[in-house]
Amino acid sequence: MTSRFAEERLFFQTFGYAVFPQLFTPDEVEQYARALMRVVGRLQSTAGANGSGGQYLESFIEQDPDVFYPLLDDDRLLDVVDGLLGADSLYIGNGGGQVAGDSPWHTDVDGILHTYSTLKTLFYCDPVAEGEGCLSIVATSHLPEYSRDLNQAVRDGVLDIDSPDLPGRVDIGSTPGDVIAVDQRLWKSSWGAAGAGCRIFALDWASHPQPGWEETFLGGYRYYRRDILNKKIFSERLLATAGPRRRQKIAKMYDIIADAERDTGYRFE
Amino acid sequence: MVPIMAKSQVNNTQSPVVTEAHRHHFRTFGFVAFPQLFTPAEIERYGQALERSLRRKRGGADFDGKERDVVNPMIEHDRDVFYPLLDDERLLGIVDGLLGEDSLFTGGNDGNLYVGSTPWHTDVNGVSPNVHALPTMKTAFYCDPVADGHGCLSVIAGSHHPEVCRQLYDAIQDGVFDINSPDVPGRTPLESMPGDVMAFDHRLWHSSWGGKVGRRMFTFNWASCPKQAWEERVVPYSTGYESERLMETAGPRRRQKIARLAARIQAKNRS
Numbered sequence: 001m002t003s004r005f006a007e008e009r010l011f012f013q014t015f016g017y018a019v020f021p022q023l024f025t026p027d028e029v030e031q032y033a034r035a036l037m038r039v040v041g042r043l044q045s046t047a048g049a050n051g052s053g054g055q056y057l058e059s060f061i062e063q064d065p066d067v068f069y070p071l072l073d074d075d076r077l078l079d080v081v082d083g084l085l086g087a088d089s090l091y092i093g094n095g096g097g098q099v100a101g102d103s104p105w106h107t108d109v110d111g112i113l114h115t116y117s118t119l120k121t122l123f124y125c126d127p128v129a130e131g132e133g134c135l136s137i138v139a140t141s142h143l144p145e146y147s148r149d150l151n152q153a154v155r156d157g158v159l160d161i162d163s164p165d166l167p168g169r170v171d172i173g174s175t176p177g178d179v180i181a182v183d184q185r186l187w188k189s190s191w192g193a194a195g196a197g198c199r200i201f202a203l204d205w206a207s208h209p210q211p212g213w214e215e216t217f218l219g220g221y222r223y224y225r226r227d228i229l230n231k232k233i234f235s236e237r238l239l240a241t242a243g244p245r246r247r248q249k250i251a252k253m254y255d256i257i258a259d260a261e262r263d264t265g266y267r268f269e
Numbered sequence: 270m271v272p273i274m275a276k277s278q279v280n281n282t283q284s285p286v287v288t289e290a291h292r293h294h295f296r297t298f299g300f301v302a303f304p305q306l307f308t309p310a311e312i313e314r315y316g317q318a319l320e321r322s323l324r325r326k327r328g329g330a331d332f333d334g335k336e337r338d339v340v341n342p343m344i345e346h347d348r349d350v351f352y353p354l355l356d357d358e359r360l361l362g363i364v365d366g367l368l369g370e371d372s373l374f375t376g377g378n379d380g381n382l383y384v385g386s387t388p389w390h391t392d393v394n395g396v397s398p399n400v401h402a403l404p405t406m407k408t409a410f411y412c413d414p415v416a417d418g419h420g421c422l423s424v425i426a427g428s429h430h431p432e433v434c435r436q437l438y439d440a441i442q443d444g445v446f447d448i449n450s451p452d453v454p455g456r457t458p459l460e461s462m463p464g465d466v467m468a469f470d471h472r473l474w475h476s477s478w479g480g481k482v483g484r485r486m487f488t489f490n491w492a493s494c495p496k497q498a499w500e501e502r503v504v505p506y507s508t509g510y511e512s513e514r515l516m517e518t519a520g521p522r523r524r525q526k527i528a529r530l531a532a533r534i535q536a537k538n539r540s
Binding site: 007010011013014015017138139140141143144145146149150152153156158159167168169170 | 289290293294296297298300425426427428430431432433436437439440443444445446454455456457
């Protein structure tokens with residue numbers, strides 16, 4: 001475990017998120033954003049709507065490997081991931097696009113309450129602020145007891161996921177170059193991204209899984225992307241072009257996917 | 270004052286004041302506010318009685334404002350004024366609605382003149398991470414207007430869940446949660462006007478920042494009815510009552526609420 005981000009790791013474990021200001025330069029992020037928008041434009045007809053008027057793609061990285069693959073070798077980003085989840089953590093997916101309007105309260109692991117920590121690193125490519133498209137979260141809601149009660153309140157109709165007015169809401173403003181890390185179990189939302197919205201992309205990561213349930217969870221995570229979203233993430237090229245750090249982050253996932261395909265008879269990737 | 274949208278305002282509890290939305294809010298976030306449950310005039314009457322009691326305690330001297338002045342139990346210092354609060358259907362309605370009709374008054378009750386800020390803390394176990402699973406709670410009301418940065422209660426929503434509560438204790442040890450700073454993610458200020466009543470779980474992390482010297486506040490403490498031995502052990506009974514009059518003057522509602530407390534007081538007096 002790297003100790004470089006020890007304080008951020010403790011903060012992340014307690015509150016479910018951490019912010020890394022200006023980890024990249026605004027110019028770098030702008031280059032990624034333009035490449036992302038080229039991909040969105042090219043695939044617009046097949047892109048899945050995100051429910052808020054924008055265009056959000058699962059697995060955009062494969063659409064422009066020359067630009068995006070190096071992100072998975074970038075020491076700045078990988079140091080953050082290793083600092084929060086451990087040096088043996090894994091890369092598990094990505095998404096990006098343009099998000100407009102409101103995104104209601106949700107978690108990235110809908111209704112699944114567990115102690116296994118998976119992480120999303122978010123890059124906002126445009127400045128965002130409270131009520132203007134920034135990420136809003138409920139601090140500490142990644143912990144299962146709290147998340148369970150929030151789920152129950154939604155099911156019972158007393159918590160309106162379409163309203164920003166939720167106790168303990170934390171608005172995380174961001175300027176291009178900042179990286180925001182959120183536990184995927186954390187309750188989050190976004191409000192008021194005006195006009196065409198803001199450009200955003202995310203890379204997803206997981207703690208090294210224990211054999212059994214955690215490996216099954218990651219296999220299922222991939223199955224969802226492959227079978228439901230019809231998106232391939234772990235390509236032959238991704239592995240063939242990997243440097244040592246990227247290889248460490250992805251090799252285990254090829255094994256998990258192979259095991260899951262053999263056990264179930266389904267094609268995951 | 271119920272920030273989450275009460276789509277369901279149906280009151281299917283026996284409480285005259287607590288709706289299903291209140292119960293959900295309390296269970297999920299650890300607190301709920303009841304605006305203008307009392308009239309400002311009623312609260313001012315209690316506030317003046319508090320000031321008289323504290324002045325008597327100080328031997329007639331003025332409040333110097335150097336540090337918090339408090340009496341506990343408050344209600345013993347002006348029984349005619351304060352005992353009826355334990356018969357008041359509005360206050361008992363909150364308690365019954367949130368903790369159940371068999372809930373209990375623990376005896377914990379204070380009246381305060383506050384000074385300055387109060388750092389983050391919970392009302393269970395002081396600085397111990399041994400957080401229990403029995404819901405116990407405090408009802409609090411300020412006799413003066415309080416606002417964000419001006420003496421109002423701040424809470425960390427959801428921090429009453431034992432898992433979250435313990436994590437925050439760990440965060441203090443780890444140096445990522447400074448109990449002397451208001452800047453904690455999820456801090457929710459509960460602004461209040463005289464007549465408002467706030468109920469919050471004893472396990473909830475709470476604090477207060479800024480505010481005028483001598484702001485007046487009352488608290489009463491309650492517990493879900495213990496069903497098991499360990500639950501009985503964690504109820505924070507306060508037995509500092511000097512007479513039998515609390516029991517002797519009780520109507521049926523107060524009698525139910527103080528039954529176990531009275532037994533403890535009598536046992537203490539016998540010994």
